[in-house]
Amino acid sequence: MKCDVCEAKPATVFLTQIVKGDMQKINLCESCAKEKGVTDPTGFQLADMLLGFGQGARVETQPKEKACPTCGMTQSTFRKTGRLGCSVCYGVFGDGMEGLLKAMHKGTRHIGKVPARINRLMVEEDRLVQLRAALDAAVASENYEEAARLKNEISTLEETLLKRVSI
Amino acid sequence: MMKFTTLLRRPPEWMEHDGPSRDIVLTSRIRLARNLEGPSFPGWAKKEDRMAIMQELQPRIESLTGMKDCFSEDLANLDAIRKQVLVEKHLISREQAAKSGGSAAVINREQSLSIMINEEDHLRMQSIRSGLDLVAAHAALDKLDTELEEQIRFAWDKRFGYLTACPTNLGTGMRASAMLHLPALVLGDQVNQVIQAVNKIGLAVRGLYGEGTDALANLFQISNQHTLGEREGDIIARLEKVIHQIITHERNARRKLLEDSPHKICDHVGRAYATLRFAYIIESKEALTHLSMLRMGTDMGVLPASEARLIDTLLVEIQPAHLQTAAQRKLSGEERDILRAEVLRRRLLHLPEPDMSACSGGPEPEAPDVPI
Numbered sequence: 001m002k003c004d005v006c007e008a009k010p011a012t013v014f015l016t017q018i019v020k021g022d023m024q025k026i027n028l029c030e031s032c033a034k035e036k037g038v039t040d041p042t043g044f045q046l047a048d049m050l051l052g053f054g055q056g057a058r059v060e061t062q063p064k065e066k067a068c069p070t071c072g073m074t075q076s077t078f079r080k081t082g083r084l085g086c087s088v089c090y091g092v093f094g095d096g097m098e099g100l101l102k103a104m105h106k107g108t109r110h111i112g113k114v115p116a117r118i119n120r121l122m123v124e125e126d127r128l129v130q131l132r133a134a135l136d137a138a139v140a141s142e143n144y145e146e147a148a149r150l151k152n153e154i155s156t157l158e159e160t161l162l163k164r165v166s167i
Numbered sequence: 168m169m170k171f172t173t174l175l176r177r178p179p180e181w182m183e184h185d186g187p188s189r190d191i192v193l194t195s196r197i198r199l200a201r202n203l204e205g206p207s208f209p210g211w212a213k214k215e216d217r218m219a220i221m222q223e224l225q226p227r228i229e230s231l232t233g234m235k236d237c238f239s240e241d242l243a244n245l246d247a248i249r250k251q252v253l254v255e256k257h258l259i260s261r262e263q264a265a266k267s268g269g270s271a272a273v274i275n276r277e278q279s280l281s282i283m284i285n286e287e288d289h290l291r292m293q294s295i296r297s298g299l300d301l302v303a304a305h306a307a308l309d310k311l312d313t314e315l316e317e318q319i320r321f322a323w324d325k326r327f328g329y330l331t332a333c334p335t336n337l338g339t340g341m342r343a344s345a346m347l348h349l350p351a352l353v354l355g356d357q358v359n360q361v362i363q364a365v366n367k368i369g370l371a372v373r374g375l376y377g378e379g380t381d382a383l384a385n386l387f388q389i390s391n392q393h394t395l396g397e398r399e400g401d402i403i404a405r406l407e408k409v410i411h412q413i414i415t416h417e418r419n420a421r422r423k424l425l426e427d428s429p430h431k432i433c434d435h436v437g438r439a440y441a442t443l444r445f446a447y448i449i450e451s452k453e454a455l456t457h458l459s460m461l462r463m464g465t466d467m468g469v470l471p472a473s474e475a476r477l478i479d480t481l482l483v484e485i486q487p488a489h490l491q492t493a494a495q496r497k498l499s500g501e502e503r504d505i506l507r508a509e510v511l512r513r514r515l516l517h518l519p520e521p522d523m524s525a526c527s528g529g530p531e532p533e534a535p536d537v538p539i
Contacts, residue, residue, distance in 0.1 A: 048207045071211060073211060082333060082336070083210055083333050084211075084330075085208060087322030087330045090327055094326070094327065104393070105395035106393040107396020107397065109326055109396060110236075110324070110327055110328025110329075110339070110395060111396065111398055112338055112339075113400045115321060116317065
């Protein structure tokens, strides 16, 4: 388990506090615990510390709650506002949204417009599949000249595809 | 770049053209929601991130082919009245008008395309057309979207389509809507039946200024609610089919009113005419109700059909922010009511008296000719 503060070093200090019936848990590494003054548990307010986490992070009462790694949106905030935080959120919460989407839409899968860049990618991917099949056939029929030509074409296409994905 | 004053002075293209079924359908609008891949959506992003996104998107949008000589402004540079003017012209949303830093609006010269940056999504793009012409409105916006997509990587997912801040816009990110004028269905108490039927098939009915607003001036916005699991073209075709049915209902209701109670129509149009021509203090709601009656009068031949455009213009011109812009100062409610009456009297001065012979089922008994 990693430290909740620096998210890098392993957690060795585990704190649990109950404030007005809400259980709050936090896991810290040794240096973060020192920095936050956790050495003296009596004078320490877990909530204060959680609130002081810098602007990006949000206070959570259940540390195990699902959250978006990119924008920090949590399941409970999403449930409260009905809005997601960023495009990556759909990868995080998407699977749990089927019921919600079924209730509000005609279907749960997109069948409309596909961006041109994706369309081009799909066409090229299809072409790659065809070329690979042709290569297998050429090798099987011992047509090595053709196989060499296909191999060349495949590697050129693979390179352009790789470049496009990384843009 | 177009100045705000020019935007205000120039009538929008849709007002100048007569699209299909313009007598009942004032406008058709398409809205697309788009977001960048990666950065937080506007409602969740920090202000400096919103600023950075606005600075990246605004010049790209300004340089699109359809955006030559556009109006483009950071909302922080517009005062409350100017923002409200854009809302009244349906060029930005009420939600966006409430925002300031890190949010911008780009509007083309014809006012047929408007792009909101950092509303609920990074981009909310709208296309507007006269009459019932959702297909043309969509084609224009789709072209702009595709052009933008060559430069910007929009958040898109194979399963969910275009990713939006709110899951209700997921998929196509498209909201298609039409603004319908349905006075006869309201007068005949049939409009609630129509609304219920429309709601049942997954379409929404809203008032003049969108969600949660009243159906002032007997104007109703009909739009799709589903954006996921249906193609853009199918959503539009389904909506247009329903709207055609509503148009038929409205036309039938008008015919029935003419047959059953011609005096009722004459009375509505006549009182509306008298009030708007001679009132000195008039509230927005009352003015809109009467303008609706005059609009119906132009459709039914009681008033010249050529005046319909003037009435459509007035529906916008008598709104609070438009009045205050004309007065060049902030006005109290009472001052607005006085100025509104003045604008209406002046603009309707040339409007001939309603010719009720067109609706009373035959020529009225003629007064004896008095030789001059």
